[in-house]
Amino acid sequence: MMAKRTNNMADVLSSVPLFRKVERAEVVALAEQVRELQVERGEILFQRGDRPHGFYVLLEGRITLAFPSEQGAERILEVIKPGETFGEALMFLGHPYPVFSQASVDSRLLDIPEQAINNLLDRDTQLAKKMLAGISIRLHELVSNLEACSMRSSAQRVACMLQHAAPTKGAQEYDVQLPAAKHVVASQLNLTPETFSRVLHVLTESGLIEVSGRVIKVLNAEGLRKLQL
């Protein structure tokens, strides 16, 4: 029975990009040590200030990482999607989490203890490289985020986001489906919902986009790009 669970878990682990190339024997050993978690919509996985004991892999659902604030005006830093991992960096450092994490829908995830991954890193250099790559991506995203915050106006940040959402690079017209409620998108762009709404209004006035609910039709990608100047 236990072997069954372990085998299932090993299969699940192998389906995660990070562990795809790890040898079966290692995955099985790892499977013994991971814990599967279920969290409901709205539930907090960890609070800012908690100490990490490992890192997480999201299997299903959606987890937001955000900075808390007294008056509930949180700033959403990142939305984790299935297959992605989070919390590795803090685990390696042993620092308390600077953000809190909350499930925005019912979610299922794996909790990988530090010990387990540390052992595995000693035996699988490919895994180490993958983790290096994974953290590097995060780092790069943060740099972009910081650049957006410090070098760009609200309209430029929105334009930038719309360009990243283009289906093909260079497309002039396309539809963007916002991945979440407008106030969530606004928070990721470090804007208030009001400002976000006003920016969309202005871009509409200029004939660059059309908004209907959560779908934004980009009419003139070139025009958006020019805003960036």
Place this chain on the structure above:
Amino acid sequence: MMAKRTNNMADVLSSVPLFRKVERAEVVALAEQVRELQVERGEILFQRGDRPHGFYVLLEGRITLAFPSEQGAERILEVIKPGETFGEALMFLGHPYPVFSQASVDSRLLDIPEQAINNLLDRDTQLAKKMLAGISIRLHELVSNLEACSMRSSAQRVACMLQHAAPTKGAQEYDVQLPAAKHVVASQLNLTPETFSRVLHVLTESGLIEVSGRVIKVLNAEGLRKLQL
């Protein structure tokens, strides 16, 4: 003669924290592949948009990483000090640099080619872990930076910086020597020099600090902390 150079270089490499525990034979092999660079004050090491071929270790001097901007209003992201490495993350990703790097004083550094480090990572798992830790620190700093930008006012950012500069945690009175010209510090805090100056003025008025040139005397650390709320 060549062996001499290699040996010297190996010694230099071993003195860098990242390579301290790497075996002598490996360090010697690495030494063959690294290049030492000299850059003069003001010289640009790489531009935003350049493709990375490896990463850098700063031996001597000071390198700033900054976002460029048309009107020269660059935003300094980070100042690299001797012993530190930079550019690893972008190397692993193969993405063009999002920042440019400039020597703020005459500097000496090592250029480690991607190949070399990749090979070494396959053989030294301790090195991999160290690099993971190094990139994690960077990531954590960026998160803090982003939090400061998006959750804190100018005065709070300055107060936060002054607290980090405390010699011992909890000290109530201490001197802070600014590490660079005020406009550089301002840029790191994502402030204009004018705003920075005004903030220092306000903090002085409130009796929290005293400013004389590049030395700031903190009179009441507790008061600074309360600003943060």
Place this chain on the structure above:
DNA sequence: CGCTAACTTGACAAATGTCAAAACATGTGG
């Protein structure tokens, strides 16, 4: 329908940036 939550709009306030000028340092050559 009617309720709730999401979104928009308007009037206003606060924070920060811009530009220009003055004050202050700092180093150099006489």
Place this chain on the structure above:
DNA sequence: CCACATGTTTTGACATTTGTCAAGTTAGCG
């Protein structure tokens, strides 16, 4: 040691951007 030239910092007046609060409006959903 002075006087000048250069670069840095401060100050003031003002513009701009963005946030805040309150009141609508709209849109889903039971």
